[in-house]
Amino acid sequence: MSDEFRILLVCTANICRSAMAEVITRAMLRSSPMPMVAASAGVSALVGHAMAPHAVTTLDRLGLDGRAHRARMLDLDLVRSADLLLTMEARHRDVAVGLDPAAERRTFTLPEFAALAAAEGHRRHRSDTAERARAIVLSAAGRRRPRRVPEVRDPYGGPPAGYDVCAKELGEALSHALGALLGPHPTPREP
DSSP states (O other): OOSSEEEEEEESSSSSHHHHHHHHHHHHTTTOSSOEEEEEEETTOOTTOOOOHHHHHHHHHTTOOOTTOOOOBOOHHHHHHOSEEEESSHHHHHHHHHHOGGGGGGEEEHHHHHHHHHHHTTSOOSOSSHHHHHHHHHHHHHHOOSSOOOOOOOOTTSOHHHHHHHHHHHHHHHHHHHHHHHOOOOOOOOO
16 A cells, blocks of 8 residues: 555536645645645546636635646546545545445545544544554444435535635535544644
8 A cells, every 4th residue: 555645526527616625635735744645526527627717716815726727537547546535425426436336435525524534533543644544534434324414515606605615614624534634743842
């Protein structure tokens, strides 16, 4: 297994929710002590398209840049290479698992994983490595219960304020998820 932990964010067209989530995740991981990589894709991607203009504007207000993003289609190779797939809706999860049934234990809606991972934060794992993060994903899958899972609402086609609400929701869920995966970090001691 790789020392790098790979997160794949998935939505419909890969021009709004998963694209914003990818940019937000990368920003959150800039100072990560563990090598983590974030990417995104869509189940019906508008391949090659830029991020939706309102999504770019929302990211601008957060001090982030989504202009380089280009949509890509979810495929078997992307699913297989991801340690964790975070989808925006249950139907996106179903598509990913349909491509590779072995991905079921590492595929969640983002809000679902954020809740499961936050509860996981109190458990101990062997190290603060990609191995630890993979163990958290498997533990979360083992605690998942059949029920209607929370989803991230699509702001596409709605007012600009809907993108701000979506970005806030993404940021909060990603903060919980990444916080659990990365674990607590000791604060540096004063000399």
